[in-house]
Amino acid sequence: MESRGAELSGTLLERRYRIDTMIARGGMSSVYLGLDTRLERPVAIKVMDSRLSGDRSFLDRLEREARTAARLHHPSVVGVYDQGVDRRPDGELAYLVMEYIEGGTLRDVLHEHGELSVPLALSVLEPILAALAAAHEAALVHRDIKPENVLIGRGGTVKVGDFGLVKAIAGAGTTSDSVILGTVAYLAPEQVATGAADARSDVYSAGLVLYEMLTGAPPYSGDTALSVAYRHVNDDVPAPSTKRQGIPAELDELVVRATRRDPSVRPADATAFLTELRRVRASLGIHPVPVPVPPNKVPVHLPAYTPARDDDPPTEQITAITDYTNGPTVVKQRPVSHAGPMGTRTMNRSDLPAMAQRPPTTEQDLEPDPPKPSAYERERSRGRRAMLIWAVVITLLVAGVGGTAWWLGSGRWTEVPRLAGLTLVKAQEALRAGDLVAKVSHEPNDDVPIDEVIRSEPQTGSKVLRGNEVVLVVSMGLPEVPTVAAGASLADAEKAIRDAKLQPTQNESANDYSAEVPQGAVIKLSPAPGTKLKTGAPVTVALSKGKPPVPVPAVAGMTKEAAYAELRRLGFEPEDGGQDFSAEYEAGRVARTDPPSGTKLDTKTTRRVKVVLSNAVTLPNFTGQRASQASKWLRDKGLDVDVQQLFPGRDDGNVVGQSVAPGTRVKPGTKVVLTCFF
Incomplete structure (x- = not known):
């Protein structure tokens, strides 16, 4: 595996x-750090051993389990992105692509800290149980919970990986009904005895992980994996307080309940276990604490396997206990490497002769060699073998001739079985049984449940050559409103909606202004993406009307130059609007705009704004001035003048009064009466 990795x-x-x-x-x-070149993001790539990649049953189950695990959307579950088989000249490579977690595993934390404090142990276990609860609600059992499968990333985030992988490997042709896979230090008794596993098996393993966090070591250890498995089915897990002082009695009782040998008395699933954990934590007044990131900061993913080291033991197969209800059974042990109980292993339930009522630990437990046969028995056996070989050869020749004739006739053809209404897995199995290859196509359907076959192409009863492809059209359930990015074209949005078996529509009232989305591009869909609808249901495409209208600014009182500059800054085109009287602003200042300030204008269609200046005349104080001078100033400003003398005598007397008070703004043409003394 190591050379293959290079x-x-x-x-x-x-x-x-x-x-x-x-x-x-x-x-x-083996697990690799890789790159998704399409999305340009780092990923963790798990490449399966070649023995598994060549096993059709394993690939089918791996695809099914990966699809199930990918539906687990939970912050404490390592995301599954993709699964596939890369076909190469030197063989096939089955692989999984998953979320890349930069950090380490709970095993690294235990190596660094040994036993953990009670608040830290509960802070780690809670997200583990939350992840398992999500899996159990989706009818998915992990089967291999252990510290190596608990990832701790940046910020102390805790995630669980490898959902469904053990089940996929267990279904491969490389194992059998008599073989179980798992990590012996964390296997539930029922997994050791029968291979059966359900949500309560995960509860047992999680209880052992809590025990190890509190005490610094798992409850059982031994020289061989079998001796550890024996302990699971014959011994009760002790309370953590027997190994470490100061553990509260409520927490002791919780660990003991979760690790009972009888599954029926454990918490029913991870949700129930999590509820009890939170109750215990609340009763003890324990608050969550930050989870430390493993100190080595080595990128690790899918910790069913520890980071690559030269001394890592390979997965091994050993004989195991078959009956834990009637006492222990001692078996003959195959030679294995004494790697300890932490690695994922396969264990065989065959070859189990009953011996002494104790676990196998010494050479005395080995069976004696059988007696050697006599010369007569050897000769007789040799003759029987020769006759059997000739019989097999003749039978094969006859079968070969008959088979060839059958194949050249009708044997090359087979009939497409009835597939509509079957689940995808059952339909694939039916096609394999008929020497046909399944090609899967998905489409929405209002009536057929998700993952059920709608029809096949060719249809049921059609005659096809063996080995040909048959398309399975599988239901995706009700059509779902697709995700269309803001800014997409109308044509692209309508195509995506039609591809989802829905009907795109437009409604002018749904369109809206947008400062970011160009005019005519898509702003949103209604209903929102992800909404389930009946086939052909309408989906409204809302388009952008461009940038929102801009209000005309308030420029009254400004100089003409300042008003023009402000209007141009906002995208308007100012123009001369003439003059008008304004009692508020003196001549030369902006009196108003046309349209008025505050009016919202679409700058794409209407940009011109007229600027009207004030022509008001502000009267000064004429008292003491000559009447001729005051009259000239008023006429120059466009005003009418009337001079009146109190005592006639002089033609150009001094002004002693005026009909309009000084500082008053008046319209051009206004009559002003000046009063002189002489």
Whole structure:
């Protein structure tokens, strides 16, 4: 696996995912830091062992489990992005693409700190149980909860990875009904005995993880994986307080309840376990604390396998206990590497002769060699083998001739079975049974449930050559309003809506102004993206009317030059609007605009604004001036003048009064009476 990892560095899987460096290694797969070249984001790529990649049953189950895990949208679940098979000249590579977490695992934290404080242990366990609760609600069981599968990233975020992978590997042809996969230190008793696993099995494993966080070590250890598995099915997990002082009795009782050998007395699922955990935490007055990021900051992902090291043991297969209800069963042990109980392993339930009522630990437990056969028995056996070989050869020749004739006749053809109404998995199995290849196509449907086959192409009963493809049209459920980015063209939005089996419509009242989206481009869809609708239901496309109207600014009282500059800054085109009287502003200042200030104008169609200046005349104080001088000033300003003398005698007397008070603004043409003394 290690040499293969070096060869894969720089490889591009299915022309999209670039493999960079190996970051973790195990007996069933290797994990690499890679890059999604299409989206330009770092990802973790798990490449399966070649033994698994060549197993059709494993690939089918891996695809199904990956699809199920990808539907888990929870902040404490490692995201599954993609799954596929890269076909290369040297063989197929099955792989998973997942969220890349930069940090480490809970195992790294335990190595660094040993036993954890009670508040820290509960702060780690709560997101683990929240992730499992989401999985259990989706009818998905993890089957391999352990510190290596708990990731801790930046900011102390806790996430659980490897959902469904153990189930996929267990369904491969590389294992059988007598083999179980898992990590012996965390396997539930029912997994050891029968391979059965449900939500309560995850509860047991999570309880053991809590025990290890509180005490610094798992409850069971041994020289062999089998001896550890034996303890799970025959011993009760002790209370953590027996290993460490100061653990509250309520927390002791919670660990013991979660790790009972009888699944029926454990919390029913992770949701129930999480509820009890929060109740205990509240009763003890314990508040959440930050989770420390592992100190080495090594990028690690999918910690079913520890970061690649030279001394990592391979996944091993050992014989295991078959019956835990009637006491222990001792078995003959195959040679294995003593790697300890932490790695993911396969265990075999076959070859289990009953011996002493104790776990296998010494050479005395090994069975004696059988007696050697006599010369007569050997000769007789040899003759029987020769006759059997000739019988097999003749049978094969006859079968070969008959089979060839059958194949050249009707044997090459097969009939498309009835597939409509089957689940996708069942339909694929039916096609494989008929020597046909399934090609999956999805489309929305109002009546057929999700993941159920609507029809096949060719249709049921059609005669096709063996090995040909049959298209399975699978229901996606009710059509869903697609996501259309703001700024997309109307044509693109309508195509996306029609592709989703919905009907695009337009409504002028739905259109709106937008400062960011160009005129005529899409602002939004109504109903919102993600809404489930009946096939053909209308979806309104709202378009941008361009930038919103701009109000005419208030420029009254400004000079003409300042008003023009402000209007141009806002996208308007100022023009001369003449003069008008304004009692508020003196001559030469802006009296008003046309349209008035505050009027909203669409600068794409209407940009001209007339600027009207004030022609008001502000009268000075004429007292003491000669009547001739005052009269001239008034006439120059366009005003009418009438001079009156109190005592006639002089033609050009001094002004002692005026009919309009000084400082008053008047219209051009206004009559002003000046009063002189002489």
